[in-house]
Amino acid sequence: MSEHTALVVGGTSGIGLATARRLRVLGAAVHVVGRDKRRLDNVAASDPELTCHRADGGDPAAIGAVVESIGRIDWLIVSLAGSEGVGPVAGLDLDMLRRAFDAKFWPHITTIQAALPHLAPDGSITLLGAITARAGMPGTAGIAALNGAVEAMVKPLAVELAPIRVNAVSPGVVDTPWWSGLPEEARKGYFAQAAKVLPARRVATADDIAEVTVVAATNANLTGTVIEADGGARLVSLG
Template identity: 80%
Template sequence: MSEHTALVVGGTSGIGLATARRLRALGATVHVVGRDKRRLDGVAATDPGLIGHRADGGHRDEIAAVLAAVGRIDWLIITLGGSDGLGPIADLDLDLLRRAFDAKFWAHLTTIQAALPHLAPTGSITLLGAISAHAGMPGTAGIAALNGAVEALIRPLAVELAPIRVNGVSPGLVDTPWWSGLPDDVRRSYFAQAARALPAQRIATADDIAEVTVVAATNPNLTGTVIETDGGARLVSMG
């Protein structure tokens, strides 16, 4: 696959980095975009085969400059995330939720718009949502709306941008830096409890989700689809 070029926006940690590594292992030329210089330096040290770029997906000029440097793209994967927007609706900080939409939803749109002139006609766009868009977990209305907005882009864009393919991946609980705000012992206890409730009886790794993301990006017959890779969380009560 050496003739293919991938751009992973949000590719310096977690699911994004795991996806970039898998695409590189397939032989693609892989560029990763991140805002944090420390993380980019870390990727350069551990994964010299990945080409790093410092930019914010929500800033049109920054992401456009990256795209101009990269040139043609076959696979655009956007894994921008954030934990803002959690909490009971009565106490939800709406200013914080607006910033979360800026950081994820609006950044998705900014990146997609900037990337369109660079996408190969047989290329693809893959977006990362989350189970919160589908589940009914208390305290997640804000972040559910955020991920639901991202996933709502997929079907109309799959038709509008055809033959460019557009897909999404909707993970459940994944052991990534997203949980770094919790003390280690609290996180381990919660994961152990959650794993017992899940039909898959385990918490996903970033690489589990990356494997599915690569399929969504590269399979030529897949478009307009959100792949739920949540260990069965949507089937049981996780509230």
């Protein structure tokens, strides 16, 4: 029997899946939640040691049923993302921005509320924000507000929920399916341009961010912290 149990909400691709795999290597019993049946089926085939659940993190009944079925949870990772919210503020579609909050911010609250009764007293909650929350990138005011709202919860929750630890990871440019809306050549071109400007001189992989996420989740002395795993994106202009 595994010593620890992890729940990764939004764990069927990208950073979430990479985190789930790393936690499994550590010996944890790992449960992943996703909405897309195809992605869940793919994970079940590629990673049979991960336990898959189909649920929407924003649906209190659905996510509540998942955590009830798991029981005690040591490490909760909320890796939810949406593809909307970017654009110059003058013409920003506010309905789109509301959808973006519905896709990411509110499900964070719903998931935390559902999991709290099942979290171990020495457990942890790790959220995924993004460096737009504190960088000066034109055209990101909407998504910056969204990620800022997620990351702003960390410090008050770390005190309110103590001794449960609460942290967040704030990635920069990461090669994940989040960019799938761009044509392949445009994506490659942007990544090449970003790699030239970033102090790290590279675009991060999902596993780079997963490595940091696992530290945030498992290190017993880390709480109330947002780890900027951005390759230095907050220090430069990516245009």
